[in-house]
Amino acid sequence: MRWVTYRHHKENADRLGLLVDEAIRGLPIGASLLALLGDDGERMARAAERAHSDPAEVVARDAVRLRAPIRQPPTVRDFYAFEEHVKTARQRRGLEMDPDWYELPVFYFSNPYAIVGPDDDVAIAPGSAEMDFELEVAAIVGRGGVDIPPDQAETHIAGFCIMNDWSARDIQRREMKLSMGPVKGKDFATSLGPALVTPDELESARRGRAYDLTMTASVNGVEYSRASLADIYWSFGEMLAYASRGTRIETGDVIGSGTCGTGCILELSLVHGADAYPWLAPGDVVELAVDRLGTLRNRVVAGAPLRPLR
Numbered sequence: 001m002r003w004v005t006y007r008h009h010k011e012n013a014d015r016l017g018l019l020v021d022e023a024i025r026g027l028p029i030g031a032s033l034l035a036l037l038g039d040d041g042e043r044m045a046r047a048a049e050r051a052h053s054d055p056a057e058v059v060a061r062d063a064v065r066l067r068a069p070i071r072q073p074p075t076v077r078d079f080y081a082f083e084e085h086v087k088t089a090r091q092r093r094g095l096e097m098d099p100d101w102y103e104l105p106v107f108y109f110s111n112p113y114a115i116v117g118p119d120d121d122v123a124i125a126p127g128s129a130e131m132d133f134e135l136e137v138a139a140i141v142g143r144g145g146v147d148i149p150p151d152q153a154e155t156h157i158a159g160f161c162i163m164n165d166w167s168a169r170d171i172q173r174r175e176m177k178l179s180m181g182p183v184k185g186k187d188f189a190t191s192l193g194p195a196l197v198t199p200d201e202l203e204s205a206r207r208g209r210a211y212d213l214t215m216t217a218s219v220n221g222v223e224y225s226r227a228s229l230a231d232i233y234w235s236f237g238e239m240l241a242y243a244s245r246g247t248r249i250e251t252g253d254v255i256g257s258g259t260c261g262t263g264c265i266l267e268l269s270l271v272h273g274a275d276a277y278p279w280l281a282p283g284d285v286v287e288l289a290v291d292r293l294g295t296l297r298n299r300v301v302a303g304a305p306l307r308p309l310r
Contacts (some may be wrong), residue, residue: 005160011276023059027056042160067193074252078109080106088268092271105234111188114188118296130168132265132279133164141255142156144251160293161194165255210233215291219280224262236257246257
């Protein structure tokens with residue numbers, strides 16, 4: 001199943017629909033993806049049957065505006081799960097891999113109020129001159145729990161979507177020198193979409209700790225990044241298990257994979273030079289594509305001016 005949240009261009013209300021080929025089979029107004037989650041998938045299956053047999057409407061995907069599948073998740077946790085990305089960034093700073101990275105699937109909390117959908121504009125963080133994209137995949141929690149065993153945690157995943165963890169690298173760098181963060185270098189925008197794709201749609205591509213799905217990033221039509229989700233070191237089950245250790249994860253929580261190898265300008269510029277991969281600027285269009293998950297496209301626009309605190 002491929003679920004989308006959408007709205008007609010002249011409406012202010014979101015709708016929920018099942019994406020079949022290039023048509024959306026909509027449910028009645030008021031239905032939401034978050035409301036379908038929380039059980040073993042029975043509500044989602046019943047809703048899919050209704051969307052096939054008795055849809056409230058059938059519209060072309062191009063005739064409506066897609067939104068983030070879940071507009072305001074309860075929490076957003078972003079992990080650091082691709083070894084190539086971590087190793088490259090650390091090597092260029094003269095650092096070896098920390099052994100704890102292989103023991104702890106670390107993450108940070110991002111901002112659930114800053115979720116951005118497909119084709120939405122993304123404003124540069126106030127005061128930043130080093131805007132970056134990050135190519136990721138996110139799992140959406142379908143069923144909450146506490147202290148979930150790693151071998152059971154994947155059954156708590158409702159589906160997957162593409163994630164762009166936008167970053168203001170100059171702000172992030174200053175914050176993390178103070179042993180806190182990332183904070184304002186990250187919390188201004190996180191893109192999710194274009195659809196929530198249920199795990200059964202990916203099962204035939206399973207390999208290693210994840211799925212052999214090609215991940216690419218392009219800026220203004222030029223490919224920057226190419227990797228496979230199968231290259232991930234920490235599985236989504238392990239990440240969910242760690243997130244739930246000693247606490248709860250809840251229905252609708254977002255679990256980001258972290259950036260894949262080559263999946264951001266920071267990493268590319270460290271390897272190939274800043275001239276080859278300049279920071280993003282207003283007017284740039286970033287497209288992240290993942291096999292079976294679709295394409296997530298956003299245009300960068302100028303941000304608000306920086307207001308000093310004192």
